[in-house]
Amino acid sequence: MHLKKELPEIFEQFADARKNGFILAKELKEKNIPMVGTFCTYMPQEIPLAMGAAVVSLCATSDETIAAAEEDLPRNLCPLIKSSYGFGKTDKCPYFYFSDLVVGETTCDGKKKMYEYLSEYKPMHVMELPNTQFSQDGFNLWKSEILRLKSALEAQFNVEITDEAVKKAIILKNKERVTLKRFYALGQLNPPALSGLDILKVLYGSTFKFDREANIDEVNALTDQIEADYKNGKQLESKPRVLITGCPIGGVTEKVVKAIEDNGAHVVFFENCMGAKAIEDLVDENNPDIYDALAKKYLSIGCSCMTPNPNRIKLLDAAIDTYKVDGVVDVVLQACHTYAIETLSIKRFVNGEKSIPYTSIETDYSTSDVGQLQTRMAAFVEML
Amino acid sequence: MRIIGIDSGSTTTKGVLLSGDVVEDWLILPTGYNPRQTMKDVYLQLKKDQEAYTVTTGYGRMLLAESDKSVTEITCHAKGARYLCPFAKVVIDIGGQDSKAIALDAQQGVGDFLMNDKCAAGTGRFIEVMMRTLHQDMMDLDAFVKDYEPIPINSMCTVFAESEMIGLLSNGALPNAIAMGVIDAICQRTATFAKRLSIKGTVFFSGGLAQSEIIRATLEKHLGFDVVIHERSQFAGAIGAALIGRSMHP
Numbered sequence: 057m058h059l060k061k062e063l064p065e066i067f068e069q070f071a072d073a074r075k076n077g078f079i080l081a082k083e084l085k086e087k088n089i090p091m092v093g094t095f096c097t098y099m100p101q102e103i104p105l106a107m108g109a110a111v112v113s114l115c116a117t118s119d120e121t122i123a124a125a126e127e128d129l130p131r132n133l134c135p136l137i138k139s140s141y142g143f144g145k146t147d148k149c150p151y152f153y154f155s156d157l158v159v160g161e162t163t164c165d166g167k168k169k170m171y172e173y174l175s176e177y178k179p180m181h182v183m184e185l186p187n188t189q190f191s192q193d194g195f196n197l198w199k200s201e202i203l204r205l206k207s208a209l210e211a212q213f214n215v216e217i218t219d220e221a222v223k224k225a226i227i228l229k230n231k232e233r234v235t236l237k238r239f240y241a242l243g244q245l246n247p248p249a250l251s252g253l254d255i256l257k258v259l260y261g262s263t264f265k266f267d268r269e270a271n272i273d274e275v276n277a278l279t280d281q282i283e284a285d286y287k288n289g290k291q292l293e294s295k296p297r298v299l300i301t302g303c304p305i306g307g308v309t310e311k312v313v314k315a316i317e318d319n320g321a322h323v324v325f326f327e328n329c330m331g332a333k334a335i336e337d338l339v340d341e342n343n344p345d346i347y348d349a350l351a352k353k354y355l356s357i358g359c360s361c362m363t364p365n366p367n368r369i370k371l372l373d374a375a376i377d378t379y380k381v382d383g384v385v386d387v388v389l390q391a392c393h394t395y396a397i398e399t400l401s402i403k404r405f406v407n408g409e410k411s412i413p414y415t416s417i418e419t420d421y422s423t424s425d426v427g428q429l430q431t432r433m434a435a436f437v438e439m440l
Numbered sequence: 441m442r443i444i445g446i447d448s449g450s451t452t453t454k455g456v457l458l459s460g461d462v463v464e465d466w467l468i469l470p471t472g473y474n475p476r477q478t479m480k481d482v483y484l485q486l487k488k489d490q491e492a493y494t495v496t497t498g499y500g501r502m503l504l505a506e507s508d509k510s511v512t513e514i515t516c517h518a519k520g521a522r523y524l525c526p527f528a529k530v531v532i533d534i535g536g537q538d539s540k541a542i543a544l545d546a547q548q549g550v551g552d553f554l555m556n557d558k559c560a561a562g563t564g565r566f567i568e569v570m571m572r573t574l575h576q577d578m579m580d581l582d583a584f585v586k587d588y589e590p591i592p593i594n595s596m597c598t599v600f601a602e603s604e605m606i607g608l609l610s611n612g613a614l615p616n617a618i619a620m621g622v623i624d625a626i627c628q629r630t631a632t633f634a635k636r637l638s639i640k641g642t643v644f645f646s647g648g649l650a651q652s653e654i655i656r657a658t659l660e661k662h663l664g665f666d667v668v669i670h671e672r673s674q675f676a677g678a679i680g681a682a683l684i685g686r687s688m689h690p
Contacts (some may be wrong), residue, residue, distance in 0.1 A: 427499070431512055431555070435550070438512060439551075439553075
């Protein structure tokens with residue numbers, strides 16, 4: 057078991073999960089296990105899991121293929137979209153290569169238009185996500201879109217996805233959510249037990265572990281070990297506590313977390329997609345209508361592509377208190393209009409209602425702004 | 441204890457020597473291509489042969505081996521502004537490669553800040569490029585544009601603005617009015633940027649461009665608040681660094 061290992065080693069093992077997953081993915085394919093590639097947290101993973109498929113995130117986090125993407129897409133587009141498209145186009149991402157089907161959603165304008173071209177390289181299924189969480193029509197649409205996804209998977213893979221299998225998948229995913237929640241709740245400890253960078257490594261790495269049960273056991277064992285070490289005095293120095301919100305981060309955008317932690321603060325909570333946003337709420341296991349339960353959970357995710365988007369504020373509100381947050385950093389990827397526009401309402405909420413400092417930074421997948429990030433984050437930490 | 445504060449900017453390196461709470465010595469040198477050496481020069485010239493606790497700031501703040509502490513220019517500008525202008529509520533600094541706006545809180549610390557560091561437009565570099573295109577000396581800026589009506593400059597990219605200026609010149613526009621147009625554009629842009637902080641009250645203007653009375657007045661026009669400078673505005677960052685050193689060694 058991993059209990060014998062030193063913590064840094066375990067964190068690295070999670071950090072390497074994406075790289076090591078390539079071989080696992082190949083093995084799964086050799087065993088004829090289908091693979092479904094996804095982009096967003098709105099994708100109800102329970103459906104492909106119910107047919108025994110492996111689910112993998114294709115959201116790219118490096119600038120390696122941006123140049124190839126810019127041959128087809130505008131330069132002034134979010135790096136996540138360009139990079140993801142570029143990996144699909146150049147076939148440089150093994151997960152994309154191994155995916156039998158790629159599922160996207162009509163989230164932001166950039167993504168939904170990009171999918172039109174991505175379908176030239178891979179079979180694509182695009183789910184129609186409503187723009188709002190507050191209309192019955194929108195809800196009905198989303199529920200029927202989940203059922204349409206089920207039918208599409210059944211048709212493509214020639215399988216039947218039974219309600220029983222979906223129920224089992226719901227229980228499994230909920231168990232995974234509870235486990236990850238328990239892990240990131242370690243961020244509530246003050247003084248902290250682990251760095252934000254290590255929290256991120258585990259959250260990000262977990263999305264590349266195909267054996268969900270094993271992943272649950274590993275994360276639980278890790279949490280147990282950190283808790284035990286903490287009780288034995290293994291604590292980090294007390295420093296100002298920062299919450300990160302905004303666009304997805306991971307890969308090269310870890311530079312933001314590094315800039316905060318190198319300059320005298322700890323990141324204690326990630327509200328982003330890779331963090332609590334999609335994990336915090338469970339699917340209601342008691343709802344007899346499983347598709348109703350799935351639609352409710354997934355539609356409630358507080359992404360800026362929704363209008364209005366009160367669930368993001370709700371999660372921030374609770375997390376700022378529970379994690380004793382001293383300051384909020386809002387990360388916006390270049391040309392991500394919805395998150396960029398939302399910075400104003402998040403700033404008003406954080407400065408006004410929570411009375412703590414807020415800053416937003418715009419960044420991309422290059423390393424050209426590392427110097428400026430250092431100065432901004434250092435100045436922000438000096439304020440706390 | 442004697443305290444030295446050094447602000448290593450992209451264009452100039454500023455240093456002050458603090459004895460008690462009084463600035464005893466001032467020094468400014470062009471940063472040039474070797475910011476590390478320039479910092480060292482400023483440090484040695486201020487230190488002479490006595491010990492001094494040294495705090496560094498600015499983009500080269502990590503470059504001086506003798507530095508006892510480094511603090512960002514945001515925090516230092518806020519402290520320096522309080523020293524030079526105790527009633528200021530906001531600091532606007534237009535430096536060589538970035539511009540920043542700092543809202544001061546009730547304790548005169550940093551309440552909020554914004555930095556423009558992605559683009560040369562809106563920085564001192566923009567004015568430098570303009571003056572070079574017009575074959576004028578930076579030191580003559582005010583005299584060169586005084587009493588001219590600004591010609592609107594639409595390009596907000598330094599490189600494109602240069603092309604636009606050349607186009608205007610070839611159409612016979614007066615270089616002085618073009619220069620005034622660039623100043624107007626930069627001040628308007630800075631004011632819009634600073635207003636994102638929902639500022640109220642007196643603005644302390646620092647950085648190299650604060651030496652120009654016309655830039656100060658144009659900025660004031662676009663902001664709608666009093667914009668004040670100090671003859672030592674350029675030293676605000678270095679003074680702030682020294683004051684932080686003083687607070688640690690009273």
